[in-house]
Each structure stands twice: as C-alpha cells, then as structure tokens.
Amino acid sequence: MFAENLLGAFAEIGNVKTLVYMTIGVAAGLLAGSIPGFTIAMAVVLTLPFTFSMEASQGAATMISVLVGGLSGGLMAGILTGIPGTPSSVATTFDGFPMARKGEPGFALGLGVWSSFFGGMFSAVMLVLFAPQLARVGLEFQPWDFFMLVMFALTVTASLAGKNLVKGLLAGALGLFVKTIGEDDAAGMARFNFGNDELLGGFDFIAVLIGLFAFSQLLSDVRDPDKARRSLSMSGNVRVRIEHLRAIKAIIKRWPTLIRSSFIGMFVGILPGAGGSIANILAYDQAKKASSKPEEFGTGVPEGVIAPESSNNAVEGGALTPLMALGIPGDVTAAILLGALLMHDVVPSPSFIAEEPVLAYSIFIAFFCANFIMIALQSVVLRVFVLVTRIRMYMLASVILGFASIGVFALNNITFDIWTLLWFGIIGFAMRQFGFPLAPMILGVVLGDIAELNLSRAMAIDESLHHFVTRPWALFFLIVALFSAAFPYFQSQRSAGAKWTSYYAPALLAAVSLPLTMMGGGVRPVLAVLCVVLAGYLVYRLRRSATST
C-alpha cells in the first residue's frame, strides 16, 4: 500500500507538466526572494490564483517550489549587495557581504546555495519522519482539543510581537472576527452583513490575504517617492561564478554548524507564527556562541553564512509538519498553502495523510524536488538577477497591483473579491503604520472557521465548558498558551534582573507534567515524571547558586 501510494505520488510530481510548473515556481521564488522589499509570503500569495486551475498536487507543488526558491533567493541580494532580499536572509549579509567584498563572492554564494540545499533536505527528511507520527497523536484530538490548539497557535503568534503582545492578540482576534462575517456554516444565518447581499458569502480569505500582505506591502514600498523611483539595487558586483565544489567541502568540514542550524530552523518552523526571519538570526547567534573565534564573525567567516542559510530553509519543513499532521499552519506561508489546499477542497487534518496518501506524499516529494531544482537554477537566475535589480520599485508595484486584481477576480469570478482586496489592503497598510503585526491576523483569518467549527462540535456533544480545562490535550495547549502569552513579560523582566524569571522554565515543566500524566499510556506519564524531575533539578540548582552567593 505504501509503495503504491508513493509510486502514485511520484507519478503526480514526476510528470513533465508538474516539473515545468515547479521549475517556473522555483525561478519565480528565487527572483522574488532576491528583490528587497518583496517578501516570500507575498510571492507565494500571488502565486495562489495561478494554481486555481491546476490539480491539487500540482498546485501545492508549485507553491512549495515558490517557497523553496524564495527562501534561497534572499541570499543573492544579501551577499552581492548587502541588502537582504527577505527578512529570512538578514543574518546572511553579516558575513556573506564582507566575504563578497573581500573578493570571494562566488564562494559566499556557493556556501549560501549549498547550505540552503542541505538545510532544506534536512527538514524534508524530518517532515517525512515526523508528520505521520504527529498525525497519529492528532487523531486523539477531540473538538475541545482542536479549539484550544487554535487558541494556542494564535497566542504564540501574538507573543512573537514581543512588547506589542496586546496588539498581536488584537490582530489575531480581528482575524477570527473577519471570518465570522457572512452566513454561518452551521445554521446559514446572516451575520454582520448590514443588509448587503454580497457580504452574505463572507470575505474570500485568499483575497483577504493578498490585500493584507501584498497590497499593503507594496504601498509601504512606494510611500517614499524617491525610493520608489530608485532601482531595486544600485550596487553590487554580480559577474560571479558560484564555487560549488569548494563550498560543499567547506560545509562538510563545518557539519556541526549545519546540523545545529537546521535543527534550530526546524524547531522554529514548527512553532506557529515563527518563521525564517527569527530562525536565521537565532542560528547565527548560536553559531557565534559555539565558535572558538566569535570575534571573527562579521568579517566574512563561512559559519556566518552556513548557519542562517541552512536554518531559514529548514524552517519550511518545520512549518509544514503541523500543517500536514494537524491542519494547523506553522507560519504565514504554510497558512497560504493551507488556503491553496482548501481551494481544491482538500482539508488537512490528522487523518489527512491516511486518507489522502498520494497527495500527502506528493507534497513530501515536491519539497525534495524543489530543493534540487533550486540548486540547478541558482546559476541561471543569478544572471537574471542583474536585470531584476535594474527595475524600479514603482514599476514593480504598479504591475503587481494590476496582476493581483486579475488573480483575485479569477478565484471566484466576482468583482466583490477585488473590493475585498482593496479594503483589506487599506486595513493592512493602516495596521503596519500603527505597529500591529499582520501574522496573527492572517492566522486568525485562516483558523477562524476551524475554531468555530470545533467550538460548535464541542457544544453539540456537551454544553459544559469544563472539558476545555479537564481534557488532557486541551489543558496542555491552555498551559502552553498561557506561558507563551507571559513570555514577552518574562523576557522584559529577565533583562531587568527579576528573580522570579529563573523559575519560569521549572514552572512550565511542572505545569505540563499534569496533562501529560492525565493522558495515560506508557510513554507520556514517564515524560511527565521526567519533566517534574527536571523542574526539581533546575529549582535545586537555583537554590544552591543562591545560597553559595
């Protein structure tokens, strides 16, 4: 059965048409990623309307290709011009650009390209190994657990807004609210349409996503008339040849950095809302801390390129894991991919891999293939990159706005969707100006229906609310959500030297041991005991260091 499904998936991805789409997707992603101010999420979201007429597996493969290309494309601009193409490659510029200026742009690009490849392959393997296991766990979830999982995802995403936690939570709630407008799914009653028939169908969430992300981003990019008329990049020596062999040897020699950074990327990717922009900085920082010569970082050391590039590509395997296993996207781009699957009437859930094995394996295979295509295309795209850097931002913005309107119309063939694009473009732009993070709102829009559906199911089974705190998984997500909501406060207090912050980790460990114990079975109670022992040990160490000082 497994072999049959795998062969089916190979047939889906291995046909010429899909491979052509994937190649175009990777090339588009590489170019989009290399353009400063053009985010990967924007590239993926703009690809969505084109996948409408494709098969589900073809559409998903194309979008994954754009994603993989975008993650790798950011390094070109970062290394050659010193301006990161995407937030995911900010740390790459720290050492990549100095290395290029020292006369080794080909080596720096080689390190970036191959680190991206190895990071991507690492996370692809992890995705294949972990997603089915996580899906098995997900089969235990009841509506109460799913509802709390959505709340947890939104809280974690909002908490990444740091000092702006309240704004992050408000944005998440706003996203959930947007999805309540129109007829409700269960009873078909009109909600908040104020007599407007067009609003009965609600807002198409792809139009909302494109408006919130792409439209508002383009407006931010052209706000300054001088910058809008400038070329995307004024400097940079791009007549280089990528030194593949030398780079591969250098990476193999520094394999601990590669593995550590890939793990960091994978872990960050699994966390809802956290993406490559966090992973690349975190991996760079860890590589610097682990290095015997940390003072050399920033001058053009290979580890400074390997760490951020392998981690940002490993992020996506992590982000796809909860999407494939639970139907909960790990980041904004995974949320858009979820949108693409929903558009094809495919609803990822814990039973997704079991019920749609060919499609699930197609996504796995597409992830692998996209990384190989990325390697093959890098040298070609590098030449096109020279042309792209000559384009002026205002030209790109005007054309993309025109494209977006046509693409959004094609979703449902109604003009109302283009109005949605405009209104949410305005909302997104205003939110950016007032310092509201967009990621929680996007997750809110994507997860709104899942949350309401599961709340409705839970209430239909039992109207009592106690299940939200007495069911083990629901309690587990509630505890983790509360701790993640408190995390920004914990961080600010820790830097202020508050003593209680030392007890944050032991308290979290002790708290999660309770639902783990309640879950029963063999492994989880043992894990609970380990958590309690670890918490006790940490407290003991804290007490001992306090008494010794």
Add this chain to the structure above:
Amino acid sequence: MSRINKDVIVALCMLLACGIFIAASFQIREPNYGVLSPATWPRVILGAMTFLSLLYLFQSIRAGAPEPTEAELVLMEERKRAGFFGYWRNVIACFVLFFFYLLSMPWLGMLLGGLAFVFLLLNVLGGWSPKQVALHALISICTVGGMWALFTFGLEVTLPPGEIIGRF
C-alpha cells in the same frame, strides 16, 4: 501627532467598532433547532477584542508619549516638510486609482480598466516625461495584456469584458 495620541485614538476607534458589532450581533437571527447560536462565537471574539482594546487604551495612556527614535524623528521632519498630502501622495494615488479602476470595471472591463490603471499609476508614481510615458505605455500593454491573455486563453477564466468591449 505623538505616538501616544495615535495609540489612544486607535484604541478608542477599536472600542467604538466593538460596540457597533456587539450591537449588530443582537440582530443575528436565532435558529429554532439545536445548534450553537450563530451569535455566540462572534460575541466571544468581540468580548475578547473589547477587553484587549481597553487594555490597549489603558497601556497607551499610562505609557505616556515615548521619546521618538532617530528614524521616527527623520520621518516626522519629512512629514512636516512635505505636508500630509505630500507625504502620503503615492499611497493615496494607489488607493484612489485602484478605487476608480474598480468603479469603472462595469464599463471598461478588466482589460481596458487594467491597462488604464497600471498606465496611470506608473505615470503618477514615476513621472510624466514623454520618454517615461512611452515606456509606461509599453509596460502596461505588455504586462496587463499578457496577464489578460494568460487568464483568458491559458486558464480559460472569463474576465469582465465591460460594456465597451462587450459590444463587439
């Protein structure tokens, strides 16, 4: 306008919006069969939003006007120099042109409307010199025409023809 004033105003606007939508939630019809009331979930969200908006308002008032950073000072200076419409000129142009593009859709359709929108936007953002106008015309014809052709003939999506093209 200082940041604190902006935040307070935003919080008050959000509270007002929450009030309006909570009131509107009482207009939602209740089904006479046993499902979760369609108003329950929106009210839960609006309740949370009201609480968070109050918290946001309280935080904004308590924090006081923060010292602007160097980058913010530069932007404030630029804003003062350019005036409101000068500072936001490009953004307003994008919104207004897109608005009229949508408004004219029934007559111009997506092809003519799209061409006009992209061409005008390119000129407004990039400049009106004869050379630029010619370049912008070429860009809009190639890109919008290309996309229209791709969707119409490649993906077989019927884009709005508009009254003008629809007559032929």
